[in-house]
Amino acid sequence: MRFLDRNPPQILESEAKQFALDHYGLEGDFSPLTSERDANFRIHTASGDSFVLKIANADEKQGDIDFQTRALLHVEEQDPDFPVPRLVRTRDGESFIPVTSSQGTRHLVHALSFLTGRSMVEVPTTPALWHSLGKTIARLDLALRGFFHPNARRAHPWDLTRSPDLRPHASHIADRRARRNIEAVLDRMAAEVLPRLRALRHQVIHGDANPDNVLVDPDVPDRVAGILDFGDMVYAPLIAEPAIAADLESVSSEQGLENLRALISGFDSVLPLEEGEIDLLYDLILARRAITAVIIAWRKIMSAGQPAYLLDREQPTWNAIDVLLKMGRSSFNNRLRSACRFPPYTPTLEEDSAADPIDPLLKRRHDALGSHLSLFYSRPVHIERGRGTWLFDTDGRAYLDAYNNVPVVGHGHPHVVRAITRQTEALNTNTRYLYRSVIEYAERLTDLMHADLSVCVFVNSGSEANDIAWRMAQFATGARGALVMEHAYHGITEATAALSASEWATPTPSHVQTLITPDPYRGPFRSGESNLAQRYATDADWAIHNLIRHGLKPAMFMVDTIFSSSGIPNVPPGYLKDVCDRVQAAGGLIIADEVQAGFGRCGMHLWGYEMHGIVPDIVTLGKPVGSGYPLGVVITRRELLNPFVHETGLFSTFGGNPVACAAGMAVLDVIEDEELLSNAQETGEYLREGLRKLASCRAWIGDVRGHGLMIGVELVHDRKSLEPASEEARHVLDLMRDQGVLIGRSGPHGNVLKIRPPLVFQPEHADLLIEAIDRSLAKL
Template identity: 45%
Template sequence: MILESPAPSFEPECAETMAREYFGIDGRAEPLGSERDQNFSILSSSGARFVLKISNPAEDPRAVEFENAALQHVAAVSPAVPVPRLRPTLSGSSVARHRDDDGKLYLVRLITWLAGVPLRQVKVSGALRRQLAVTLADLGRSLRGFFHPAAAKPLLWDMQQVADLAGLLPHIGDEALRESCAGFVSHFGREIRPALARLRSQVIYNDLNPSNVLVSVGPAQRVTGIVDFGDMVHGPLVCDVAVGAAYQLGGGEDPLAGAAEFVAAYHREVPLEPEELELLPDLIAARLVMTVAITSWRAARHPGNREYILRNAAAAADGLRRLAELGPDGARDRLLAACPPVPIAPAPPASAPEDTGALVRRRDALLGPAYRLFYRNPLHAVRGEGVWLYDADGRAYLDAYNNVPLVGHSHPQVVAALAAQAATLNTHTRYLHRAVLDYAERLLSKFPASLDRVMFGCTGTEANDLALRIARATTGHCGVIATAWAYHGNSATVAQVSPSYASGEAREDWVELIPAPDTYRRPTGTDDAALCAHWLAELDAAIDRLTVRGIRPAALILDAGFTSDGMFLPPPGLLQGAADRIRDAGGLYIADEVQSGFGRFGKSLWGFELHGVEPDVVTLGKPIGNGHPLSATVIRSTLLDRFAEGTRYFNTFAGNPVSVAVGLAVLDVFEREDLLENSRSVGAYLHEQLRSTAADFDVIGDVRGLGLFAGVELVKDSRGREWATGLAAEVVNGMRERGVLISMIGPQTNVLKIRPPLPFGREHVDQLIATLRDSLQAAVS
């Protein structure tokens, strides 16, 4: 039996040799804890981290094949489930075969490192507990269609075999606990095991214990990894739930509160059947008995690993005592109350699926040619969740492009707020409604005191259109200056200052365009001060050209990240100098924060704040509503008062109760999940990994940006800096085919645009970088 065999005991130096010779990874090895195998963390010379797993020599090779096949299956059908990925050996196999000096065979694997700390090291919040249950449900769904012959292997941790543990009970030192476990083992054999045969079964993970779950560090707790698939087995699905719930028992007056919350969250995802719920308290107790009995026996056999083996034993013993105090009926009633029957909606009528080509032809016929699609092979997205989009075939795509779902696609708190308000009232701002005032106060509190009024719209276009209207009305001027490849919206007025959108339209004489401050192609030896001076001279020249035509400027409108121009972060002093010049000329400085604001840069909430400048007007778009039609124009009261003297503003759906309920929910999620800090920390890791990638590919000329806002400029070679437009298209389309979504931007469309939802994690960065490397390699070869 494998649990009778001691774990391998290789030195770190030997692990480093294995990583290098079998997998081509040079790195430093550090030991990690394990019950029956030996694991090492491998930090490679490039900064990437892996886990080297050396299987117990008593392990059946078929069991390792089973584990590998399951990991590959989950990665293929549900890539959003955070499980490790296998790295192949240099020969292309998923496992290396290593013999020690005595000829003993060890199976060696290298898997990706998942960021986070073990769940046992953190205080578990209700939100994290619910997410844990949802993750287990997702993992179970991904394993539904999977089987492997080794799934039927004998396993001591198989809950179906609890009645066979009688021989291990003498190793339990506490007499009362030993007798209690013996009584339960007998009860299980008589009453529970026969009933298990009637339950739905599949391959289950079977080991959701606090050492096998990784979570993010910080206030925005989330599950970042599920590790150690060595206890998988074919068994009743509810046993998987029971294992997870057993570790959620707590103290206090209601020891089942955490377990009930966990089970209820799972039940909402995968409804449990009545007989499963009926047996659940006994199955939770079974896991606790198994933990006490097996770890007591293992600790006696392997005293050198005693501390690691017994890490969950005391909590299991305490859980058994508390369940006994509740009694089987009390525990059952508590769990049943938490899991009301889930109504099953009738299936929609079947319709014949349309392939991509048919959909494109239908779209062209109905919507016309002015609409554009991303990618050579257009994506047919049918669902979004977090940082993932899913196509009509159920394939998941990592979304590293869309800034609009700011707090993640279909965030449940945002969806719930929308649905609740839509079911109550939706009207307009000509009636009094408290929520729009609550939202206005919350939003304005995020801005400098001078920006003390807000007007709502439905899109960024509307926000910018209103901003330009106010600028013209309050200055008495009509000229507008923007950058040469900007995008600010699509109305007749705003399209004039959106050359990247309306490049083929005639430009009105009140418009002047100036180049963006290109921090990559600046003349050799030009420092930041010289670049600022050069760009501000361009702005002066634009003001002069307007003056020659008898036009005075009403506004300068800028995106602080110059996103559509190629994603440039201007050097210090540039935006303040621009604001000073446009005001001296009689105009206003409008900060368009639709793409670069709301925590995108990580170091500040708004892009203009990075530069210590205060705009006259700030515009916000759909990210403030997580994609719901909501926008805002934030403005100085002195300007708004002057504007209101001559006109009024009304927009039927702007600031409606549903929209502001969504806006408030987005603010709540943003603050509670600390997404500004996530943008800063994960963004720093993103840029570090992008720079590391650039060092390996001469076609990457520049990596720029900040936080979760990154531009990667592709060139034919880094010395000549010639635009590589075709290469960028190949990379973007290659990444789409490999399951990661980005886009390209800039006048020559040679800048890769990376701008994901803010819950993006380090594990997502790792997948993005690996896919970028693969796509670059394929494109350049």
């Protein structure tokens, strides 16, 4: 704490004049400038130029002055137009020079050009000015990025990372409440913030770019004209820079908070912040206030000539700490995050909730999206973050995601995120231009398919892919009839909704015929009976016949190869092959809708059609293709695609854009690198086995089935009558949600628990899931 009780050196103006003349050849009008530690003089020369002569405190080390002056030279080299004072060399070309005062003390002197402008503390500030300050200090930090000096790690009381060292001196704070607050802030810095800070970006920062050291040109009041005083530079976490720049006002009033948001968004616009950084601003701004409070109290005790501007700040500093603590980390972080377009903050369980009250949020949702857009669960989950196979709500609660297939490689997978970000930065356009990514991605995808399936059409969703596939089939066959499964879901467009029997209201579309679900558990032909596959497949003949009765021929049979909306039945081996043979014999094409089954969902194979031993004419992909980035694909034979596109001039504005392709490529990388197919197979098998064991003691479970990580657990009232336990299944979903495990349900009766997690799901997650199902069934 030696540093804290220092006051500026007592240098006579006449001495300063002599130093300036002797070493710099500078003379003119001298006026003293305020400084906490140095004796600074402004020199106004006869030619109209202005300089600052800085006479350092006798205790200031040579290395520290060397550090400052080298930093200024570095900034000048990296960003020649950056508005900081320029170093003036001595007559001998030195950066600084030692002098001896009349009292015999030795001081280091350096000279700088004088920047004009008014101090930011003297002008009315606006969010625009704060934004400009944020941008300016970020630009300064960019210029300082490659700079280092051995003295950059010197002990410095204002260094936020050393703030816990001041903890013993907090005892000097007279006000008990303020003292307790400050001690708590410093304790948290030591215990929780510093370890996190150490993992963040570090570099030499200015370290004191608060409004006292900022100049504004009165003629351009919304822009920073200069940054002064490099005496507090330090090697520190980058995020300390904007934290220090925030002034007292910034947390004490609504206007102050707006200014702070402007400061941070300005900084972020030049030097994008990382999430770990922006979330520590709360603690760092508090720590800065705590340091101020301790230093003021220490100086009072030491009667060490308190500068008036510091004394004035004692009560406001305490108040600011109070306001911040009352506001809480979550709401503070959310205010700053929204300014930089970061998604909302996810608190930890120990922190204050960031949750919006659910009813007003629901009302806003109803007002904005219409009141019938459904939500999962009786008590909706407010999710703002996902990682791997976990989702987090705004109270910081973690939910095991055992339902979402879109983030196939896990929520927020860094490889996918990076690929999307990098490509977004480089280019996003459409397929009317030549670019490599769409070609490379199409080549890679088709290499993963049967050799006949060699060309791609890129769209933006499963519905669009199915819509195009249906059009293509009609075009190729000249027929207008469609065959689908009785509980199929294929999309939301007019054409695909007509192909989605699960969505039909009366009257049913006259050009579509359905096939009964090949369900050996509750269908007309059951496990143990002979020729199951063939007996179910003959229904295709009926369906084709019915089309013909309506004067139609089948253009295609569209099938979700995992039969997801049909309750994930255990389709008899050979069934699909048999149906396809019948459809093809009647002139129809086979469209494998791989929106659910594709990308390794079924474990052994990348595509569901492989499981059934068929080769479709057209394959459609959606949901997991971009692990959340919208992308749909139609893959087919060359001879089917070429005439169709020639005739229709098919084009999709967003389909196949470079960013979508980058996402798609990255997803395939991860599936390969992390061996997600075998994981889906092994973890899926482990999970099914566990569920079957559970079935032996929970009579609600009638059947456990599925492939890979697409699993159905059918709930029944009675294993003989098979009466569907539909309401109970709905209740189980809610009970599981309350235990922090998310699943869905499917099937015509809604009594099949649908388990369909990201493919990074591991056996330990499976254990958690089984326990939650067990506990939920026990409560029925």
